[in-house]
Amino acid sequence: MTISLVATEEERNGIKFKNLHNEQLVQGTTLVKRGFAHMQKHGVIMDVTTVEQAQIAEDAGAVAVMVLDKLPYDVRKAGGVARTASIKVIEEIMDEITIPLMAKCRIGHISEAKILEVIGVDMIDESEVLTPADEENHIWKWNYTTPFVNGAKNLGEALRRIEEGSSMIRTKGEPGTGNIAEAIRHIKQVNNDIRKLRSFYFDKDEQELIKFSRELKSSYSLIKETAKLARLPVVNFAAGGISTPADAALVMNLGCDGVFVGSGIFKAEDPEQRAKSIVLATTYYDDPTIVMEAQKLVDEKKSLLGLDTKSLELRMQERGPMI
Amino acid sequence: MSNIKVGVLGIQGDIEENILSTVEALKKLNLRGTVESVRYSESIAELDGLILPGGESTVIGSLLSIQGKVFQTIEKKITEGMPVLGTCAGLIMLSKRTYDKVVGETKQKLFGMLDVVIERNAFGRQHESFEVDLEIPVLGKEPFRGIFIRSPIVNNVGESVTILTKFNDKIVAVKQNNIIGTSFHPELSADRRLHELFIKDILEFRKY
Numbered sequence: 001m002t003i004s005l006v007a008t009e010e011e012r013n014g015i016k017f018k019n020l021h022n023e024q025l026v027q028g029t030t031l032v033k034r035g036f037a038h039m040q041k042h043g044v045i046m047d048v049t050t051v052e053q054a055q056i057a058e059d060a061g062a063v064a065v066m067v068l069d070k071l072p073y074d075v076r077k078a079g080g081v082a083r084t085a086s087i088k089v090i091e092e093i094m095d096e097i098t099i100p101l102m103a104k105c106r107i108g109h110i111s112e113a114k115i116l117e118v119i120g121v122d123m124i125d126e127s128e129v130l131t132p133a134d135e136e137n138h139i140w141k142w143n144y145t146t147p148f149v150n151g152a153k154n155l156g157e158a159l160r161r162i163e164e165g166s167s168m169i170r171t172k173g174e175p176g177t178g179n180i181a182e183a184i185r186h187i188k189q190v191n192n193d194i195r196k197l198r199s200f201y202f203d204k205d206e207q208e209l210i211k212f213s214r215e216l217k218s219s220y221s222l223i224k225e226t227a228k229l230a231r232l233p234v235v236n237f238a239a240g241g242i243s244t245p246a247d248a249a250l251v252m253n254l255g256c257d258g259v260f261v262g263s264g265i266f267k268a269e270d271p272e273q274r275a276k277s278i279v280l281a282t283t284y285y286d287d288p289t290i291v292m293e294a295q296k297l298v299d300e301k302k303s304l305l306g307l308d309t310k311s312l313e314l315r316m317q318e319r320g321p322m323i
Numbered sequence: 324m325s326n327i328k329v330g331v332l333g334i335q336g337d338i339e340e341n342i343l344s345t346v347e348a349l350k351k352l353n354l355r356g357t358v359e360s361v362r363y364s365e366s367i368a369e370l371d372g373l374i375l376p377g378g379e380s381t382v383i384g385s386l387l388s389i390q391g392k393v394f395q396t397i398e399k400k401i402t403e404g405m406p407v408l409g410t411c412a413g414l415i416m417l418s419k420r421t422y423d424k425v426v427g428e429t430k431q432k433l434f435g436m437l438d439v440v441i442e443r444n445a446f447g448r449q450h451e452s453f454e455v456d457l458e459i460p461v462l463g464k465e466p467f468r469g470i471f472i473r474s475p476i477v478n479n480v481g482e483s484v485t486i487l488t489k490f491n492d493k494i495v496a497v498k499q500n501n502i503i504g505t506s507f508h509p510e511l512s513a514d515r516r517l518h519e520l521f522i523k524d525i526l527e528f529r530k531y
Contacts, residue, residue, distance in 0.1 A: 003339070003340070005340075005511055024455050024456050025453050025454070025455045026453060026454050026455075027450065027451065027452065027453045028450070029454055031454060031470060031511065032452045032453060032454055032470065032471075032472065035452075035470055035472050035508060035511045036449050036452065036472050036473070038337040038340060038377075038511065039336055039337060039377050039378050039379065039411070039412075039472055039473075040378075040379075041335070041336060041337055041338065041339075041378070042333075042334070042335045042336065042338065042378075043335045043336075043378070043379060043382055058381065059385075060385075061381070061382045061385040061386060062382070063335060063378070063379045063382050064379075094425075095425060095426075096426070097426070098381060098423045098425070098426050098429060098443060098444065099379055099381060099382075100379075100448075100449065100473065117450065120447075120448045120449075120450055121448075121449075122448055122449035122450075122473070123449065145450050146449065146450050147449065279382070279385075279386065280386070280389065283333075283334055283335060283362070283386055284362065287362075
């Protein structure tokens, strides 16, 4: 199993990168942006809203923190419009921790994204947890030297985001619910689509491949690359509803490269223990004894109670542009 | 000669990329061997060579301190002369002392065999990450593409440490006996010469 580290030629033409000092030194290339995501693999990225939470996350072994104004669970409760986090908070956290820092911007909100790039966040999450700013278009991410992560609930969405320049994909799931069912549905949807692709590719059935690329509304070259690799060409994480060590182990066992945990840690009553145990279960996901040890560290009575995804007023995964 | 056994520490980071690079390097050198992700002291004890991959050094360090036996086994094997290659986070793990450019001294767990002082995130954050051609004399005349991602640099080196290359007067690759450490990610470029250098160390080690 490999991952395509270099984008295809036609994508390279759209890349913005900076030449500095001399002709040779280049920043913001596809390789440098996707490479950053590769360093996050097998790790846990934790949602935080304050410096204290960021410190807890770093001490627990988070591979990066994701800064937002309100945790997804509180976004649901508060209603209204959810926007990118305060710059002051982002800067404070940046000065306190050594691990990478990511922040969320609204879907299609080019200015919020530019602001985050200027502050110097390590990765931008164009996220459906915030209220979408553009119902027609996502951000054209090739215009940034900062890498982006995007959510997807099926292969078509994932490939369309990669086409727009995304360097990393995560499942959408249903954020802030503490319920993993939607994330599992999205992971399996992507896996099944790739299995189908792989069999067309293996049988050299070009006609079916082209038909499938039309069905997924994605470019044929990216479809072929995915079929050849038999996986997404960028790093693929699970997100949306992960609350316990067992949840983390489950998504890793389904083939994800790592996990995002949102409300699951800091909306639980035992955040320190929970953060540590989820990290442990993510690394040793295929060793039931260690996952059990990790699960032992948390008390189910202290888990985020959670929500039934069938009766939600707000389905975050449905928000934003259709294509 | 039996098969060469190479392991990539499978805690966190770009483990698969290093496995693939090593497989390719073995093939190029016409050698037979196995390369796999290792997380248990039993499997590490059997290795001929170990790669500490790129990733987050704080994460790898804190998980290793939970799994104390794994840490001790690696420590023992490196002291016995088993070749080890550390890229980025791996270089930090091997160093004697590490501090962060912004935050200062960090309390992370290190192996400490490599006699160097590391400055973490020395080039800055992700938007300062870059690619550049490096001259690494020990690998030959062809330049080596260095992929630097939130990379550390080597600040002070001890007497037994050889500097493999510098970039803008900053030390970015070193060798000390059986230990190779790089600030950049050879596993992300298409060039396998650094992994080949590591495998040649393994061949040397197996002679004894």
